[in-house]
Amino acid sequence: MKEDIPALSLHFFTQTLEIAPGAKRLFSFLKDTDEIPQNDPKVKSHAVKVFKMTCESAIQLREKGEVASGSTLKYLASAHLHKGIVGSHFEVVKEALLRTVEKGVGEKWCEDMKGAWSEAYDQLAAAIQAEMNKEA
Template sequence: MALTEKQEVLVKESWEILKQNVPEYSLRLFLRIMEVYPDAKNMFSFLRDSDEIPQNNPNLQAHAVKVFRLTCESVVQLRECGAVAIAGSTMKRLGSVHLKIGVTDRHFDVVREALLRTIEEAVGEKWSEEMEGAWGEGYDRLAAAILAEMKVSDEAAPAAN
């Protein structure tokens, strides 16, 4: 099921607000994730052995921006494309990397909640149940696509050895 026309409008409207400060919102997203799930720090090689405050880590900042843009842009394009619009090679890499670091359904739930709270904070009074539903639906579609690719990567792994 693709987003409805109304959901698409809400997502695009809020994305315009988010685009005004992607570095700030993307970092807030990742700090929220680590606040809710502190062990997430260990999933990132550039944070694992670092005593540095995460928000001061330039590798985290760069990674956060990349993930935030990819997530938001894939949700924005969902209605137009009818599915998650991420190139096959990128999706394969996402599945492989997420599988390798041990990402589970629970991790996707943590990120979902952190994403929704970050968007809510960014858009302020424009936030509504409908907007939350639109972003939630879009994120769920992206998470399902990555989880499916993780399964493919997992099934292919024994054959590669």
């Protein structure tokens, strides 16, 4: 997947907006354009952060049985709270993420892999939302 980050990032946002067109207005780099900008570092940045943090969440779950709490989670919670992100948005991003990983891994995609990515994302999303609820 690493070799195809720009295309997969674009796919991630295309999927997000296909599932929830209204999400466009939430992103500063999408709200004033009709098309998702190609090769925009900001497009890549959000997609890569969601991919990477979900992978880190999987490692933490395996090593400690839970997603590590701390300043990163607090910062993420605060950033998303201020952007008006709510619980239902996390489901949209989960579906977009799963579709993107499926495209990225191709034939190797299977139910076990889907389960592992889902579990890692769900735990991370729950941890961010728990911090959001504390701050709200």
